[in-house]
Amino acid sequence: MTAVGAQANGEAALWHFDENNPTSLTSTNYQITEALLLSTQATHEKHDVGVCSVVSQPTGACTISTGCYDGFLRIWDLRMPCERACDHPHPTLFTCSSGGGGIWRHKWLIGRYVLMAAMHAGFVAVGPVCPSQYNDYNEMLEPLAWYRPSAKLAYGIDCYDHRSGHLTDDKHLLAIVATCSFYDNSVNFSRITLPSVPSE
Template identity: 35%
Template sequence: MISSNTIYEVDTVLHADSVEWCPINNYQDYLLCGTYQLKSCAIKSDDTDSRIGCLQLYQIDNKSNIEDFKLKQVFQVDVVGVLDMKWCNQPLLENMPTLATADAHGSVKLFSLYIDQHKKAKMKNWCEVLNPNSVALSLDWSSKQCTKDIQIAASYSNGNLGLLKVCESDAVLLQQWNAHGFEAWITAFNSENDSVLYSGGDDCCFRGWDLRCPEHSLFNNRSHDMGVCSIQSCPSNSNLLATGGYDEHVRIWDVRAMRPKPLTNLNVNGGVWRVKWHPKLKDVLAVACMHNGCFILHQDQVSLNLCSRAHYTNHQSLAYGIDWCYLENSVSHFLASCSFYDHKLCLWNLNKQLL
């Protein structure tokens, strides 16, 4: 196992918990970092006015030499504390890249990335759907490749899931139901079937839902020993699903035949806050492991076993965010990750020969 190399690092000032590379062509050199922090003067931890944050927009600098590129901050939006965020895989309003955020006020907000008349990149908020008396903990976009009937699923601190429909210039809450006994930490669509949704909660349950009749779950898996806080369907193989949680295990499932035990699992010795499949490679995923940095994992296609190919240890605090850059070269994959209390954003590379 090899430790990966840091290319560039940034002090985000506020506590960093989410990073997302833009997937849209001609914008793939843009990276967003979300932050969340409780004001030191806060009297109660549930005082939502005390939860501050921002969206920091970065662009790769020195793109002509991708081995030596840097991150340049080009814009910042001050917002309520961000818990999660995701780019839509296609442009929406006015054909611009669109980001959704889940925040501490219980809102899902939509932002567009645009270039102004001075050729400066900026973000603007054009929609908000509020879920009162809760914190929005995670979200995911449906995978449809058309601008009609795009949906967002969100999970909340009261254990609920919500389904939003994105219209031409607005979004509306279609339905909401209780999915978990405690915080619903994570939700994710199946990468090919938008009628199937997954969720994980602090009740240690990992559940599947048919959105055509969400009154009863498709399955309720209790193999996790602690709260489930990360789920992602593999974008290149929708039969594979990765989950992770506070019990420090990454699990891989075949959703065609959900069983009490996964296909394989690996203990990464740190709470698994985010799992991110490689956007093209069906057997590779990146993992943010809280107290134990970040890992690149590989699943053997014969034995199905997971093994670690790289360990990134440059974070001295809770590693919460990780994502693959869509730009790469013949030698390296590039990733960004962030950590909380040391408010650090890191850009690093992975040699392709390791995979």
Template identity: 35%
Template sequence: MGVLYSGADDCCMKGWDERIDSRTPIFMNRKEHSAGVCSIQCSYFSEHVLATGSYDEHLRIWDLRNVAKPVTAKKASLQGGVWRVKWHPRKRDLILAACMHNGFRVVSAGSNELRTVEHYTAHKSLAYGADWSWQKAHNSGSLGLVATCSFYDCLLHIWSVQTPPNQVSTAADDGACQR
């Protein structure tokens, strides 16, 4: 689509269309985030959906057809500044979030509300970076492997996200998606 997104410490999220004058954003939202916008990631499965993380400790899901506000029911406090957000590469409703002083969370966005399905707290320093493995899980009870890192102690952890009973959408694996 040719749109780039930016967030900053001024609480502003902007969209830029690279095909037109790059000095003027095509949209700007200064009202929704109450602290800096740290992370923005587009959904792999829907061109109209993206997730943002903020120092205000909230994960938000946006429908880009209405950027005045996030999808109303799709906002949740993760109790830690949300430094990174990453959509699962094959499960359309799962998001991995690095939550500064509150570890890492796997969040389901499959219902009308965001729901934590796993909370990983083994790091003893600031939760900083996170990403999903693009390989398919070999264990039927696993949603896949995750790599997470913490800031001051510079540690990298690799761990498996387990499927909690009755917690995650039972939607079929959507197969490998294109990046």
């Protein structure tokens, strides 16, 4: 994982985190010059309101998701326009409404499902999202389920995905999910069952 920061003197600082060694951190500084800026391709998309969370999709090298205060999850294609299929120029692959709550945090589960802490809407599960679906752009996804809908200001969510293949007898995926909301002063653990998705 890499974090990027900008400094007032025109330098960009990159910090590289090693996921396999949590105590390892390396940093690199780059002097940003006018020549470098002129030779760099850039593209951007604007949300209408604040972005609350950004997460890379574990199985998609060029895919990230954003949770926004407007209550929408968006899944993005990070490739430059010239690298995308000519009939799919827009970077937004999917959009999903949380049902009325800003998406404060979200987490990918096995790269196929997204779990969201959606403030006033509670906690939401979306999916499955599969690479074979990436044949259109800005497609609307429907939430798969809501849980703890009475949670006030759902702020946090994380999950343990059974990568070792813990499936039920009828081939459903089991996951342990931790959730918290602003007024509860507690963390809640739940077990959820989702349809399994074959790897592509």
